[in-house]
Amino acid sequence: MGDKDDALSLDLDLSLSLGCAQNANNNNNNNNNQTPLKVMNLMHNPPNQSLQNQRLSFNTLFHFPDRTSEPPSFLRGIAVNAAPPPSLAVASAGDDENGVSSPNSTVSSVSGKRLEREANGDDTDAAERASCTRGGSDDDGGDGDGDGENSKKKLRLSKEQALVLEDTFKEHNTLNPKQKQALANQLNLRPRQVEVWFQNRRARTKLKQTEVDCEYLKRCCEHLSEENRRLQKEVQELRTLKLSSHLYMHMNPPTTLTMCPSCQRVGVSSTSSSSPATMPSAPALANCNRLGLNIQRPVPINHWVPMQIQHRPFDIPTSRP
């Protein structure tokens, strides 16, 4: 019974996928666990697509325009934060030159990678850091981290900054360096801060999407389990029918049985004269049909004709958001 096996394998495959989905938070770069998002991407993409294509498909999924476009117009001309006091700015710049954390730089130990980054592309980083602020709302002033001691002091973005970042993220979930720099200038932040914010924002989006995907796959699993049960029941019924039809093999094989919907009697439409007396003949049923009841239900009893089990396409139980 291949159909039964197919149904079972469907069930099994989905269960395996769900198993991966529930380990979504445990994956890392060194293994190839398929998070639900990746699973969903694999459902829509050929399996040999690269990770880069998956990243691109993320943009496609959320209908983001290309990320080389200019910043949205609403960013222009918005002055969110005031510039820091010159003394602070000078002190910060000086600290950075000495490799000491600035009040706004939360770096306690600047990594070589970070130094690389600053030495190469982000040549304006130091200047940006010198001019960036803690944000307009939480300038408590008493933090006392201007000494750049040991621990990394956490910068809290202001509501205005977060709002602009959020709006920008709705436009593009990734930024090219040009956009990043422009946004950083706009918000008086370092490009690195903008970059980190977008990275964390993408992670949050992905986490939420993972949760949604997990729920979706659960529903799919339930749906397929129910379908599996239904198919198994159908297979059992067909087996029973097959067994009972063996009895008719020893009789003169009528071609069809026809049940009169009005009198519920079954007629044999055959030329054989040995039909049971208890069954009405086909002409008798034809009389019933003349009464306006032309609902005949032929019952094929030739069990050697393969039953066509309709494989329905995988219909989604509920609409996804």
Added chain:
DNA sequence: TGAATTCTAACCCTTACGTCA
């Protein structure tokens, strides 16, 4: 032209700080 190397940007996991109940 193809291989090796370097650069860059994105991703991921983790850490640590700030806030709040």
Added chain:
DNA sequence: GCTGACGTAAGGGTTAGAATT
């Protein structure tokens, strides 16, 4: 005031594609 949970900025490592040699 202390504490644990939670949110989030940021550090560090990895990876893949592009650029360069």
